[in-house]
Amino acid sequence: MTQGRSIRLFLVDGTPNGLMTAEIMNWTGHVITGPRGKLSQLVQRPECSRTGIYFLIGPPTEGSSLPSVYIGESDDVATRLKQHNRPEDKGGKDFWERVCLVTSKDQNLTKAHVKHLESLLMQAAREAGQCRLLNGTAHEYGGLPESDRADMAFFMEQIRTVLPVLSFDFLRERPKPSASSTIVEPADISAQASPLFVAEVPRFGIKALGKEIEGEFYVLKGSLAKGSWTGKGGGYQNLYQQLCDNGVLIEAEKGLRCFSTDQAFSSPSAAAAVVSGRAANGREHWKTEATGQTYADWQDSVVMTTPSATDEGYTQ
Template structure:
């Protein structure tokens, strides 16, 4: 079982939409985040005068599924953020970037991060974000910085893991590892609380059969599953998601008016997955059925809750 972690959050101005700090016990890192509208207050914070890593995050107008992200480093984050806030018309090296709506910066409480450290961190984080594929990076290709001593590289690898732990808690998912359940081994007793049984969804009239699984809070539809060839439901709900997956090449044209999942795809809920497979709004709690027991997703989930309650009462 994965060990629990304690993260300390602090609302700087007492509001959930303002500045927020985050720290993990026994980690020297310090995280500060907030909306661009609070930039004037954020740059006055002492953390902004330190050496650190920062993330600029905003929506991608061409892709509703993934944000735009810029990853940068500076030995004076405040000055760099002011540069990025300039109008796009004067942008150049380090100049304005109009896409971002939120900023997140990571510094060190003991101020032991050097310029060499943050350059190395920037390189690692750009590589990780590109591999995870949950965002569109503005940076382009990461530079290689390998001139750190071996001990420092180990320290920075640990630093990156803490960043990847805390950022999703703050609503930044672009560094969160994407599981690959269709290529994972069968569940063992140690993982059966994390991964669900495999589910199927069938629409025989249209020759559709899809398989999926819930893991780490997301519902995955596996590569090779079939979906409706076109969206036939009302023009709301998950239509934009369906269209986006077609544009991204996740859903490719198949035979007999179907589409095929070209890769494993995660969804926020079984209903979102069921809607994309069916080409119309669908109730994922009743549409998906466990391969081993025939239970619907809703029935399986209710059974899991009952088992947990009974075990807690023993």
């Protein structure tokens, strides 16, 4: 079983939209993030005078649903951030709206360490595919002893743990359920494992497969969807179009579209809407492949059969 983690968040100026620090128990790393409008306060902090890694994060550009990200390193992050804050025509970067800085509390990060980290993080961001990375090609940096490389691998995993807590998902590794050879049997429902769900629109020959993993609903690669959005405007129409533009929904036979990869959705209804090309109640539309039980009934059975803390004889 995966062990829980303790992350300490601190609102520097007492507001949720200001500077925020994050620390993980027994980790020497220190993370601070904030909006670009707070840069004057950020560069005055002692963390900014240390050697560290920083991320510049901007909103999605036209035609994309992914945030723009630049990953950098410096011996003096404050000076580098001031340079990035200049207008584009003066050597700065205009795209970013937030900044995230990672340093070490014991100040043992060296220039060699952060160059190695930068290379690893750029590679991880590209592999995750959750952002539009504005860096050039990542160069492998092999100038560290083996022990230091192991330390930096651990340091990086902590970065990948804490960033999603701060709402930065661009390094997050998403599951690939289609690549799994594990077949979920109906008996696994009692263990709260997700069965395989099916959504069908027989009139159009649409059949899609889905699975719930780590709180997100995945439509699996190869699933079919409506060839165009036919529902009312707004709602999930923009999401449908983004998936078409990003190459997730590609043209298939009989005027339909096909999922070119596993795609995560925030809810079964979002997934059902994209598959159907119109608004849909995902809790009723998705049904277990094995029994035909609706998602709503399956979820209810899982909740009702899970012991609570007040049940007699139950211990955590």
